[in-house]
Amino acid sequence: xxxxxxxxxAVTVRGLVKHYGETRALDGVDLEVREGTVMxxxxxxxxxxxxxxxxxxxLLTPDAGHATVAGYDVVRQPRQLRRVIGLTGQYAxxxxxxxxxxxxxxxxxxxxxxxxxxxxxADELLERFSLTEAxxxxxxxxSGGMRRRLDLAASMIxxxxxxxxxxxxxxxxxxxxxxxxxxxxxxxxxxxTVLLTTQYMEEAEQLASELTVVDRGxxxxxxxxxxxxxxxxxRTLRVRPADPLQLRPLAGxxxxxxxxxxxxxxxxxKAGSLLVPVxxxxxxxxxxxxxxxxxxxxxxxxTELPSLDEVFLSLTGHRASxxxxxxxxxxREEVAV
Numbered sequence: 001x002x003x004x005x006x007x008x009x010a011v012t013v014r015g016l017v018k019h020y021g022e023t024r025a026l027d028g029v030d031l032e033v034r035e036g037t038v039m040x041x042x043x044x045x046x047x048x049x050x051x052x053x054x055x056x057x058x059l060l061t062p063d064a065g066h067a068t069v070a071g072y073d074v075v076r077q078p079r080q081l082r083r084v085i086g087l088t089g090q091y092a093x094x095x096x097x098x099x100x101x102x103x104x105x106x107x108x109x110x111x112x113x114x115x116x117x118x119x120x121x122a123d124e125l126l127e128r129f130s131l132t133e134a135x136x137x138x139x140x141x142x143s144g145g146m147r148r149r150l151d152l153a154a155s156m157i158x159x160x161x162x163x164x165x166x167x168x169x170x171x172x173x174x175x176x177x178x179x180x181x182x183x184x185x186x187x188x189x190x191x192x193t194v195l196l197t198t199q200y201m202e203e204a205e206q207l208a209s210e211l212t213v214v215d216r217g218x219x220x221x222x223x224x225x226x227x228x229x230x231x232x233x234x235r236t237l238r239v240r241p242a243d244p245l246q247l248r249p250l251a252g253x254x255x256x257x258x259x260x261x262x263x264x265x266x267x268x269x270k271a272g273s274l275l276v277p278v279x280x281x282x283x284x285x286x287x288x289x290x291x292x293x294x295x296x297x298x299x300x301x302x303t304e305l306p307s308l309d310e311v312f313l314s315l316t317g318h319r320a321s322x323x324x325x326x327x328x329x330x331x332r333e334e335v336a337v
Contacts, residue, residue, distance in 0.1 A: 048216075
C-alpha cells in the first residue's frame, strides 16, 4: 500500500460515457484521484482527456456513468461544485483588454468574494505568480508565459479544493514551463488536488504521483509512474566495456547463457555499450556476474527504466503526440485534446 492509498478520494469517476454523434469520446472511463495528489492523465490528441475535464468541471453532461468531485455530484450539484474547483485550459482564458489585477478582481467578485477580500486575493496571487510589476498593464501586453501564470492565478482565486490543468504548458518555452511546474508543486503542497492532462512525458514525471493512460476514450493503464514502467518492460542493464571490440562477443555470450529470457541483447555501437533486458533482481545479478566472470574490463554498468514515452508507445502502439482520426467539424472543439 502506498501513502496515497490511505488518503480519501477527491475525484471518483465510474463508467463515464460521452458521445459526439457516432464518435465515442469517452467509453466507460473509471478514475480515482486522492486528496492532495496529482493525477496525470496521458493520451494522444483525440483520446478524450479534454472531454473528461469538461465533464468534471460541469461544462458538459455525460451520456452515462457517474462522477463526484469534492463530494459533489457533477450532474446533480453543479452550482456547489463550481465553488470548489479551478480550471486552467489549453489556452489563455483571461480578458486581454483588462489589466492583470482587474482580471483577478473581477473573477473574485464573480465568485461572491467581498470587495476587500477580492482585492487582497488579487494582490496576493499577483505577488505569488511574480506578476506584481505588470499588474496594471493590459493582459494583451503579457508574454505567453506571463499570461499562463495569470491563468493559473485566476484558477486559484476561489481557493479551489480540486484544480484541473488541461495541458497547462502547451506552447511554453522550457524556462516558463519549469516556472509553471514549480507553482503547481506549491499548490499541491498547500493541499490542492490536481488532475493534470498532458502529452509531455517529462511533465507527467515531474508532477504526477499516479498516472492514467487514456486512448480512444478508454483507460488502458493506470498506476504509479514506476509501476507503469515496470509493467511495460522491466529494466535495461547498460554495460559499457572499456574495449569497444568486446561489444559483440560479450553480447553473444549473454544471449547464449539465456540469462534474461527476454529479447536479445542489443549492441549500441554509437554509445559503445550493450543493452541487456532484465525483469528481476536475480536476472540482474546473473547478468553482472556473467560479465565480470569473463574477465572483461568494464568502464560502467547502469540500470535504466523505460521512459514514459516508451511506456506509452508500448501500451498504445503510437506516441503520445501522434494524430488521431479526424473528428466531425461541429464537435472538434469539444473532443480535441
